Amino acid sequence: MQTLYTVETSEQTVPPAQLLESHLQQTCQLFVYLVHLVTEVARYAEIEARQRASKHLPTEEDLRVNIKIAGNELLWRILEDETYKQAVKDFKPERFDNTDLVKKLFHQLADSPEYKTYITVEKREKKEEKNILEFIFSNLMLPNEDVISEIEENFIHWDDDADMMNQMMLNFFQKPASYNFNELISGEKREFAKELLRTCQEKKEYCLELIKPKLKNWDPDRIALLDMIIMRMGICEFLFFETIPAKVTINEYIDLAKDYSTPQSGQFVNGILDSIHKELASGNQLKKVDYKKHS
Numbered sequence: 250m251q252t253l254y255t256v257e258t259s260e261q262t263v264p265p266a267q268l269l270e271s272h273l274q275q276t277c278q279l280f281v282y283l284v285h286l287v288t289e290v291a292r293y294a295e296i297e298a299r300q301r302a303s304k305h306l307p308t309e310e311d312l313r314v315n316i317k318i319a320g321n322e323l324l325w326r327i328l329e330d331e332t333y334k335q336a337v338k339d340f341k342p343e344r345f346d347n348t349d350l351v352k353k354l355f356h357q358l359a360d361s362p363e364y365k366t367y368i369t370v371e372k373r374e375k376k377e378e379k380n381i382l383e384f385i386f387s388n389l390m391l392p393n394e395d396v397i398s399e400i401e402e403n404f405i406h407w408d409d410d411a412d413m414m415n416q417m418m419l420n421f422f423q424k425p426a427s428y429n430f431n432e433l434i435s436g437e438k439r440e441f442a443k444e445l446l447r448t449c450q451e452k453k454e455y456c457l458e459l460i461k462p463k464l465k466n467w468d469p470d471r472i473a474l475l476d477m478i479i480m481r482m483g484i485c486e487f488l489f490f491e492t493i494p495a496k497v498t499i500n501e502y503i504d505l506a507k508d509y510s511t512p513q514s515g516q517f518v519n520g521i522l523d524s525i526h527k528e529l530a531s532g533n534q535l536k537k538v539d540y541k542k543h544s
Contacts (some may be wrong), residue, residue: 252446253478269446277433278340279404280417285342288327290385293355294319315368323378326425336430345403354389383422448485456481463521475510476518483522487529491536495526
């Protein structure tokens with residue numbers, strides 16, 4: 250959707266498939282950066298301990314800074330993951346590091362009841378190791394305006410990707426072993442995205458022929474461009490992606506319209522797509538297969 254919108258609204262000369270790949274790559278880089286930032290906050294415990302211990306006249310408290318979180322088992326599973334190390338080497342998220350921001354986040358963490366409870370327990374529990382890293386991300390990073398400002402400055406698609414990133418991060422903390430940083434977006438998903446993009450471009454005029462009769466008193470030129478793009482994508486899935494149930498297609502594009510277009514877009518897109526789907530079905534133009542059997 251983002252790629253089609255960019256193609257239709259800008260004078261860019263980059264081939265659409267290349268532009269799509271760039272969008273996908275930026276999403277992967279954003280995920281790597283978020284993981285990196287969580288690890289930097291957790292590891293700051295060691296920096297804090299060294300700085301306080303190196304004071305000219307350190308207090309007893311300065312010499313007893315708890316660095317349990319720096320040895321967090323999940324943290325080190327992430328840091329020692331070969332695919333993560335390669336992603337960091339390739340993308341270099343440290344170039345965006347803001348030491349003052351990391352320090353502030355760590356101090357907020359250190360002052361929190363959750364952290365104080367975490368460091369008072371000597372043994373390491375898998376659940377608690379996970380929970381404290383989730384806490385850094387969900388309770389300290391996401392609500393922090395400085396963090397979001399920093400992300401927005403370096404990743405222009407943050408607003409579009411924020412909800413997905415939140416879910417990806419929580420899933421990652423839950424099952425880190427299932428993530429391959431070299432292929433955060435699977436080859437299958439990449440191919441689907443490329444094929445949908447290509448189809449939406451090639452079948453643009455045909456889709457418009459199906460949409461225009463449903464608009465009644467609406468002038469197609471006055472309808473939000475994003476709504477038209479969303480409806481084209483829906484129609485292409487109806488006709489050319491046989492394993493995707495029509496109901497799933499309609500629901501997905503209603504949600505996209507609600508999230509990204511006008512307040513009335515969800516209902517508008519729902520009405521048009523539902524009408525077109527019924528017309529195609531009655532004309533025996535849909536060749537859907539049982540996607541469960543197909544898979």
